[in-house]
Amino acid sequence: MQSVRVLARRLVSRTSNGNSTLTSTARLSTKSGSREEKLLAKDPALSKYQSTKTAVQRIQLFGAVYEIAYKVQQRNAAEAQDVKQNIESQNIVEQR
Incomplete structure (x- = not known):
């Protein structure tokens, strides 16, 4: 995520006018998919670790x-x- 923000800043700084579509890093973020949600969910088997x-x-x-x-x-x-x-x-x- 950090590298995406850095890349977005570089792209914004290189545009000739400041009204680029990449002016906000929030526009680059996407919602997690179902697979990512399942991977990030708490697993009771791992609670002892x-x-x-x-x-x-x-x-x-x-x-x-x-x-x-x-x-x-x-x-x-x-x-x-x-x-x-x-x-x-x-x-x-x-x-x-």
Whole structure:
């Protein structure tokens, strides 16, 4: 739906006069058919798989913790690489 709106805006902006038939995005929307209505209807068999607010919050918290842990791991790896390079450069200087 978002891409339809963007396309409509582009078409409207390209017309030479502003009185185009595509001036309103509401004219582009169509009513859902019977098949779409059936697909969007609630299915009682899927009710046990519905997300709850607390489950969503837990997943978001886990994602945030995972992201922080990943960034810390990357930072530690970069610091270890820097330390290794410093030690190697000091060894080269001492050998001269």
